[in-house]
Amino acid sequence: xFLIDSHCHLDQLNYKTLHSNIADVVNKxxxxxxxxxxxxxxxxxxxxxxxxxxxxxxxxxxxxxxHPLNINEPYNFAEMYxxxxxxxxxxxxxxxxxxxxxxxxxxxxxxVFQEHIRLGRILNKPVIVHNRCATEDIIAILCNExxxxxxxxxxxxxxxCKTAKKLLDIGFYISFxxxxxxxxxxxxxxxxxxxxxxxxxxxxxxxxxxxxxxxxKENQPAYVFNIAECIAKIKGISLINLATIxxxxxxxxxxxxxxxxxNLDTKSNNKFEIK
Numbered sequence: 681x682f683l684i685d686s687h688c689h690l691d692q693l694n695y696k697t698l699h700s701n702i703a704d705v706v707n708k709x710x711x712x713x714x715x716x717x718x719x720x721x722x723x724x725x726x727x728x729x730x731x732x733x734x735x736x737x738x739x740x741x742x743x744x745x746x747h748p749l750n751i752n753e754p755y756n757f758a759e760m761y762x763x764x765x766x767x768x769x770x771x772x773x774x775x776x777x778x779x780x781x782x783x784x785x786x787x788x789x790x791x792v793f794q795e796h797i798r799l800g801r802i803l804n805k806p807v808i809v810h811n812r813c814a815t816e817d818i819i820a821i822l823c824n825e826x827x828x829x830x831x832x833x834x835x836x837x838x839x840x841c842k843t844a845k846k847l848l849d850i851g852f853y854i855s856f857x858x859x860x861x862x863x864x865x866x867x868x869x870x871x872x873x874x875x876x877x878x879x880x881x882x883x884x885x886x887x888x889x890x891x892x893x894x895x896x897k898e899n900q901p902a903y904v905f906n907i908a909e910c911i912a913k914i915k916g917i918s919l920i921n922l923a924t925i926x927x928x929x930x931x932x933x934x935x936x937x938x939x940x941x942x943n944l945d946t947k948s949n950n951k952f953e954i955k
Contacts, residue, residue, distance in 0.1 A: 681713040681923045682942055683908055684930045685901040686855055687774075687808065687835045687883035690719040690740065691730040694887065694898050702734050705900060712905035713923065715739060716930075716941055720774050720808060722747035724755045727763060736768070741934075743808055745773035745796055748789045749781055757795055764803055770934040772800045773808030774835065777821075780812040793821055800830035806933055807832035815839065819846050827852075831933055836885050840867065841874040848879055853933050855881035858891030858899065861910045872914045881933070882907055882926050 690705065699705045709717065719734060720743045721727040727744050734740050744764045746755055764772055775796035777789050800807045809832055811818045822832070833853040837844070844854055854875050859865055872880075882904050884891075890899035891906045912922040931938035 681920050682716075682927050683712070683714045683904050683923050684716045684718070684882065684927055685709065685714055685884050685886070685904045686718050686833070686881040686930055687720050687857075688717050688886045688901050689722070689888075690717060690886070690901075691721075691726065691733055692887050693900060698898060699900075702737075702740070705902075706737070706739055709901040709904070710739075712902040714901050714904045716741070716927075717901050718743060718770070718934075720771075721745065722774060723750045723753050724760060724763070725753065742766075742769045743771040743773050744769045745771075745775045745808070746792060747774050748776055748778040748793065748810060751785070751788055751792045757799075761799055761802075764799060764805065769805070770936070771806050771808050771832075772796045772803075773832075774810050775807055776810035777814035777818055778810060778812040779814045779817075786817075790817065790821060794825055797822070797825040797827050797830070797832075800832070801826065804830060804935070806830050809834050810836070811839075815843055815846075819850075822847075822850055822852070833881055833933060835883060836889065837871070838868055839871065841871050844871055844875055848876070853879050853881055853929060855883045856907065856911060857883050857885045858889045858903065858907055860907060860914075861892040862895075863892075869914050872911055877915060877917075877922075877925050878929060880911070880926060881929055882911070 717740045719740055721730050775793050796807055828851045833855050834847050835855045836857045837854045838859055860868055884899050884903055886899040890897055891903050908922055912919045
């Protein structure tokens with residue numbers, strides 16, 4: 681079985697007392713059939729640190745971008761273009777809008793979000809979108825910036841079927857995290873039932889949003905297995921079928937050679953094969 685953690689802040693895990701190093705995290709994930717991880721950055725400076733920390737591995741891919749809560753940190757659009765052009769970088773983000781924590785810089789958030797989408801269109805790489813209390817503006821910008829030309833995913837989805845439909849109508853993928861396992865998340869589980877299986881991705885958003893039965897502990901990529909178990913039950917399909925479908929979805933969205941990753945051997949020196 682082959683599962684993918686489509687959104688993980690791998691550089692933010694606890695390497696002091698919980699994990700020895702990146703290899704330790706990856707090996708723990710593999711023991712739970714999580715064999716590919718997308719490491720997502722939140723600032724350009726952290727991208728350099730994350731890339732240096734992880735190194736060149738064929739079981740970890742990268743996304744490059746600026747989280748809406750970090751847009752006050754200086755960045756250069758040309759620099760982001762250069763970094764995102766690397767073959768190991770398969771997406772732009774995490775980008776988007778967050779009006780919950782920041783209300784006074786909406787225009788600036790929107791401008792940076794637009795730049796990510798424009799860069800995604802130039803490079804033909806999808807965008808990974810964060811949304812908090814900004815659904816209407818998110819949808820409007822995605823449509824106005826012709827995001828369908830590069831595609832993307834609304835990560836850590838925690839909204840209703842109506843919002844999901846708006847995203848699906850523009851060809852977006854929807855990613856579910858450990859929230860779907862929470863006792864009080866029946867409304868979200870209803871959304872999982874609604875979203876077509878061929879538009880669904882799995883993620884941990886590690887080190888946040890730890891799924892049941894590990895609530896209270898730090899999240900990690902291995903726990904995608906528990907999220908997948910929950911969603912498979914909701915969808916009424918086998919775990920193996922869910923793993924196959926979501927892996928295919930991930931590879932389709934991010935323009936990857938699925939067969940290469942199905943044959944992935946972490947001990948090999950194979951390079952990335954990006955279409």
